Amino acid sequence: MTPEEIEACFTRSDGSYAFARWGRPIAPIVFGVDDATLGVVKGAIEAVAQLAGHEMAETDPELGANLMFFFFRDWDELRGVPDLDRLIPDLGPLVTRLKDESANQYRMFRFDEAGAIRACFVFLCMDDRLSAMPAETLALGQVVQSILLWSDAAFRDRSPLARAPGQGTVILRPDVAALIRAAYDPVMPAQAGDAAHALRLAARIGQG
Known part of the structure; x- marks a missing residue:
C-alpha cells in the first residue's frame, strides 16, 4: 500500500483521521x-x-x-x-x-x-x-474489521479478503495483513489522530 492508500484506510467520511488498535x-x-x-x-x-x-x-x-x-x-x-x-x-x-x-x-x-x-x-x-x-468468509471479514478502528469507508469498494491463488479458499489480502502487522508493531502508538501516522505505517511495512 502507498502512504495515500493507508491514509484512506483510516480517514473517515468527515475527513478526520482516526486510528486505534x-x-x-x-x-x-x-x-x-x-x-x-x-x-x-x-x-x-x-x-x-x-x-x-x-x-x-x-x-x-x-x-x-x-x-x-x-x-x-x-x-x-x-x-x-x-x-x-x-x-x-x-x-x-x-x-x-x-x-x-x-x-x-x-x-x-x-x-x-x-x-x-x-x-x-x-x-x-x-x-x-x-x-x-460461507461462515469462514463472514467470520474472517468481520474479525478483520474489528481488529483496528478502520475508516467507515475503508472496505466499501473492496473487500479485505481475497481468493487464495489456485484455490477456492478465502484469505486475508496480503496488503491488509501487512498493514495490520505494522499497526501492531510495539513502536507504533495505540491511537493516532494525525494523518502523518499513515507515513509511519508505510515505513514499518517497508521494513517488514
Missing part, C-alpha cells in the same frame, strides 16, 4: 450460533490476533468479554437481550435506525483513556446476503 488482550464471546459456527468465529479471531501479534484472554477483568459477536435474524431481537441496553447507550433508537436503513451489520467500539480499543460489539443481522456467505 486494541490496548488489552481480546476476550471474545459469540451469541446466536451453533457449535460449528462458534468454532469458525473463534478460529478467525485467533488467526487475526496471531497475525497482529496481539494477546487473547479467557476473560476481561472489566467486562468479562470485550469482543462480542451477536448473530440474529431481526434487529428487534436485540431489544430482548438482557442488560444489552446497559452496554449499548440508546439501544432502542439505534435498532430503529438500523432497521430503517435496512442494515445487516453494525460495529460499535469503546476506547480506554489512552484512546486504544477496550471493547467492540459486532451485530450481524443474518439477511439473505449474509446467510449466503
Whole structure:
C-alpha cells in the first residue's frame, strides 16, 4: 500500500483521521450460533490476533468479554437481550435506525483513556446476503474489521479478503495483513489522530 492508500484506510467520511488498535488482550464471546459456527468465529479471531501479534484472554477483568459477536435474524431481537441496553447507550433508537436503513451489520467500539480499543460489539443481522456467505468468509471479514478502528469507508469498494491463488479458499489480502502487522508493531502508538501516522505505517511495512 502507498502512504495515500493507508491514509484512506483510516480517514473517515468527515475527513478526520482516526486510528486505534486494541490496548488489552481480546476476550471474545459469540451469541446466536451453533457449535460449528462458534468454532469458525473463534478460529478467525485467533488467526487475526496471531497475525497482529496481539494477546487473547479467557476473560476481561472489566467486562468479562470485550469482543462480542451477536448473530440474529431481526434487529428487534436485540431489544430482548438482557442488560444489552446497559452496554449499548440508546439501544432502542439505534435498532430503529438500523432497521430503517435496512442494515445487516453494525460495529460499535469503546476506547480506554489512552484512546486504544477496550471493547467492540459486532451485530450481524443474518439477511439473505449474509446467510449466503460461507461462515469462514463472514467470520474472517468481520474479525478483520474489528481488529483496528478502520475508516467507515475503508472496505466499501473492496473487500479485505481475497481468493487464495489456485484455490477456492478465502484469505486475508496480503496488503491488509501487512498493514495490520505494522499497526501492531510495539513502536507504533495505540491511537493516532494525525494523518502523518499513515507515513509511519508505510515505513514499518517497508521494513517488514
